[in-house]
Amino acid sequence: MRKTKLFDDAKNHISDALKLPKDLAKGEALIGLTGREEVFIENYKGILECTSEVVMVATGRCRVRIVGKNLKVSYYTNDEMKIEGFLQQILFL
Amino acid sequence: MIKFIRSFRGYVRIRVDGPAPQRFMNLCSVHDILLWDIVVDGYVYEMNLFVKDFFRLRPIVKKTKMKVVLIEKKGLPFHVQKWKKRKVFICGSFFCCIGLYALSFFLWDIQLVQEGNLTQEMLLSFLQDQDVTYGCYKKEIDIDHIEKALRDEYPFIIWTSCRLEGTRLFVEVKENDKTVEETDAEQAPCNLYATVDGTIVSIITRSGIPKVKAGDVVKKGDVLVVGEVPVYNDDETIKEYMYVQSDADIRLETEISYEDKRSLTYQKKVYTGQEKTSYYWRIHKNSFSTARLPDYEEYDIVTDLKQAKILEDFYLPVYYGKISYREYRYEDLIYTEKEAKALLMYEFEKFCKTLQQKGVQIVEKNVKIEKNGRTLRAGGNIVVEMSDGEPELIRRMKQTGEIQSE
Numbered sequence: 001m002r003k004t005k006l007f008d009d010a011k012n013h014i015s016d017a018l019k020l021p022k023d024l025a026k027g028e029a030l031i032g033l034t035g036r037e038e039v040f041i042e043n044y045k046g047i048l049e050c051t052s053e054v055v056m057v058a059t060g061r062c063r064v065r066i067v068g069k070n071l072k073v074s075y076y077t078n079d080e081m082k083i084e085g086f087l088q089q090i091l092f093l
Numbered sequence: 094m095i096k097f098i099r100s101f102r103g104y105v106r107i108r109v110d111g112p113a114p115q116r117f118m119n120l121c122s123v124h125d126i127l128l129w130d131i132v133v134d135g136y137v138y139e140m141n142l143f144v145k146d147f148f149r150l151r152p153i154v155k156k157t158k159m160k161v162v163l164i165e166k167k168g169l170p171f172h173v174q175k176w177k178k179r180k181v182f183i184c185g186s187f188f189c190c191i192g193l194y195a196l197s198f199f200l201w202d203i204q205l206v207q208e209g210n211l212t213q214e215m216l217l218s219f220l221q222d223q224d225v226t227y228g229c230y231k232k233e234i235d236i237d238h239i240e241k242a243l244r245d246e247y248p249f250i251i252w253t254s255c256r257l258e259g260t261r262l263f264v265e266v267k268e269n270d271k272t273v274e275e276t277d278a279e280q281a282p283c284n285l286y287a288t289v290d291g292t293i294v295s296i297i298t299r300s301g302i303p304k305v306k307a308g309d310v311v312k313k314g315d316v317l318v319v320g321e322v323p324v325y326n327d328d329e330t331i332k333e334y335m336y337v338q339s340d341a342d343i344r345l346e347t348e349i350s351y352e353d354k355r356s357l358t359y360q361k362k363v364y365t366g367q368e369k370t371s372y373y374w375r376i377h378k379n380s381f382s383t384a385r386l387p388d389y390e391e392y393d394i395v396t397d398l399k400q401a402k403i404l405e406d407f408y409l410p411v412y413y414g415k416i417s418y419r420e421y422r423y424e425d426l427i428y429t430e431k432e433a434k435a436l437l438m439y440e441f442e443k444f445c446k447t448l449q450q451k452g453v454q455i456v457e458k459n460v461k462i463e464k465n466g467r468t469l470r471a472g473g474n475i476v477v478e479m480s481d482g483e484p485e486l487i488r489r490m491k492q493t494g495e496i497q498s499e
Binding site for chain 2: 046047048049050051052071072073074075076077078
């Protein structure tokens, strides 16, 4: 356990020193918003919940919960997804 | 564009129902199956996917124990299946396209860009002589040859440009305002004579010998400048005559008589509002019409003809339009004296303007309007100053100095 923490710290230090993008180095999700009508998500693991009010997506470090109305997944591929609808909240759990 | 690609490849809309829809979607993404337009209605999910991917769903469905129902088929592959049953329609469409393609090899419209001395009728007649008519094969049209022949045929054309756009031939010409005089005539020896009676205002001679001076009264036909210049010996006897082309700026004051009449009664064309319309079609040289001549006494025929075209430049040999017959009758009306005077004045001003455009300077206007029964008459004289001196070729020349001219 301690070894893993040490390894993570070292990895963080190296990536910070080299100024590598965080989505590549740490597996962070990329989330892009267009107003409150569209949201693009990249670098995710999968969908956990999908209804017309809530879409929950698992990413490398946390879960992203998108709350809104009339939500619709415009497309869903292995790399990216686009959600359309009236966005109300984006929560990181 | 994305929609077009999706339609071209063909896609289906499916309804997914079962215990683990999220797992189903995640497995699809893992297997590189693209899903789009995912809509959730309660526990039922609807989504689109390509036809090829649909056949790859079986193991995922088995694994997730989902129920998949096909709702809709969209795209080209499914249309092709439908069209297999409509062979005549497909053949018709195919031959229609072939027909249009074949028609695009021929010329169906000729346009003169700007009409001047050369009119559309003259151009069409000229092109017909050159074997360029409606319906001729486009590749046989020699643009360079037409341009050259057009310049040769009409000397007033100084520049031509012909271009083919689609099934249309555009002809653009530029015309010379001044007609080119024969060089022989320019160099031929001549006298200048007066074309009207009048008084010389000024004379500046460039070549030849002036026979009049400013203030002289001349009559029509009098010689103003002679092109026969004597060459003297030392003893002041004439050795020989040198013949030159007379050239001079001569201003001459003369009177022009003007007369115009206008009756106070006149007839005016009044449309009764009665109108009959018939339709007209023409396919190449064969025309069809629903026309039946109306039983009106007097009528105007107005034809509105259009040529069928596809897009901007693909004109077809099909013409259509309507022919209107509008009934009218003449009504006898009377001008008031004021109206008639205004019309006479307008005509007079127009006459004066025409004179001024010809370079004639108006010195004095002595025109009066008189009433004579039911007619108004404008009459009188206009004193004008104008250029004069018409060249007259010297035909026969004798060394003795006697000249016969025409």
